[in-house]
Amino acid sequence: MTSNTPAMTDLERLRHSTAHVLATAILRIWPEAQFAAGPPVDSGFYYDLELPHRITPEDFEKIEAEMKNETKANHLFERIVVSREEALELGRRGELAALGSRSSPSRFKLDIIEGIPPEEEISLYRNGSFLDLCAGPHVMRTGNIGAFKLTHVASAYYKGDERNPQLQRIYGTAFKTRKELDDYFAMLEEAKKRDHRKLGKELELFTFDEDVGPGLPLWLPRGAALIEELEKLAKETEFEAGYQRVRTVNIARESLYLKSGHLPYYKDSMFPPMTVEEKGNPGGSTEAIPAADRYYLKAMNCPHHHKIYAALPRSYRELPLRLAEYGYCHRYEQSGELFGLMRVRSLQMNDAHIYCTPAQFEAEFNAVNQLYLNYFKLFGIEKYMMRFSTHEAARLGEKYVDEPELWLQTEEMVRGVLQRSGINYVEVPNEAAFYGPKIDVQVWSAIGREFTIATNQVDFAQPKRFGLTYKDRDNTEKTPLCIHRAPLGTHERFIGFLIEHYAGNFPLWLSPEQVRILPIGTDAQLIEYSRAILNELRSKLVRAEIDGSTDKINGKIQRAEQMKVHTMLVIGRRDMEANAVSVRVHGQGNVGERPRDEAVAEILEQIRTRRA
């Protein structure tokens, strides 16, 4: 609210105005409330405030009633331009974000005024007796706000800095019409059904257990099937693209992470080390052995991969060298950050490191971006955004390795790749990895949450730290560039995303249970026929099951549908006699009788081509 009239959509304008109405209502009930910022957000608006009374959802009704009074009064939103001195004076008298003069100054508003650049105009908005520091814009009158509702309370640090006081943040949403508001809440209800945590439980994909630990998912057989399919996809794709697979261990000595530079930059995100005392020598030698050593659980694969690079002398002829691994990493995320599968402490990354010469960089970096696009096409992901994160010169040596020229040089290379390939991207300063600039890919889950699903990072720092070199054409040793990439992110987050993306209705190739055979009745001959089909499918590596329960056929169908089994083969006497099966597809219902061989062939083809 401190910049010049920012561009706002009509809906944002309406919601921002609702935030003012919210503040008006709160002051009617709690006149001592102090307000900070109240902007519109994607799903509505919020206003941050400081108040001794803890606002709970039970207070919402009362607050909404006051808000209603304010919209009924249909006050004009009046814009008033003041001088900096006038604004400060009003703030000192407590008249900003207030209904009139108060004993205590409007402390947050005063602080906000301090932050407004001197050349910028300072504006206030008044609706009825409520006056607030605000850049606007607003709707004409409070009565123009069609329908609103408060949704939840949360806490937030002032200006998002944990050293600042914690404020109460009240969230709400608003629309032009009642119907749009109702539709919005109906949509939220629908979205809840897609929540990967709910579906993960219902479809028996994964579980968390207190004894195992927070943020450490256990994959049930049906979830593990999803993992295996993704790995198969990645292995095939990467093999074709010239990657080589490697395998590395889960722990390493402290010295590895000191060398990589992770420890100073990344320590907070790693599990604390374990101290190992080497006792004696199994070989029986009496020679002294280093006493104690600290080992860390690996939080990333790169240092291990660098060691694999270093294991052999490298020639320019071998480059680009692409080392890939689906390694397990462990990161000590803050407890408050954990969120279903989307934010966990143990993760399996679709990781690879590409070592290349500067001349090869553009082609390699671009190939990785293209890999993303191919994957997105396969999964039908249409909405995504590439974020190009760069360094901040002021934080060299602290957040970023102190190599000013290399930063500028590699950032320019990445920018060039992006521009020449015509990919849509946004550039965000001060968000790079400590070792180089990067591209993150953001996607939106069905619930509307934004996630970083993939990453493509340049690393000019670690190869040097590890002393990685290659013998170039001119017989000199040179340091390669390294690209860290994870197009499918981690299994945990990617599968969490896919669950919501498909609402649990996976395409056949991914489906945890691809086919379920449902015999009608328990006739011995029929069971034998059904089992023969089951065995045939399994011999072709199809994840097929048979429902051998004594339920009636409707009951069997119900259970299979509830588990979202992709293809159901209903088999009765009629089918058996015709050497056929009746095919039912989840989401489509009965698609009719098919000759057995044809039905099997069709299933295999659909899996082979990973058809949606």
Place this chain on the structure above:
RNA sequence: GCCGACGUAGCUCAGCUGGUAGAGCAGCUGAUUCGUAAUCAGCAGGUCACGGGUUCGAAUCCCGUCGUCGGCUCCA
């Protein structure tokens, strides 16, 4: 990590202002020849997250711990 809310059978949930727990589904047993979204009956299943405290008495009140969720900072 910080602020707040929540934590009852495998799952979804009931249990009012304290009087030592209930349903449906799933599970088990038995019966049921059933053609495209639930066949019937019986049985079994809970130290009400964990640990303290208040009380004659606590799933219900208080404190602590753990976990989950909504946010804040952070990230794949």
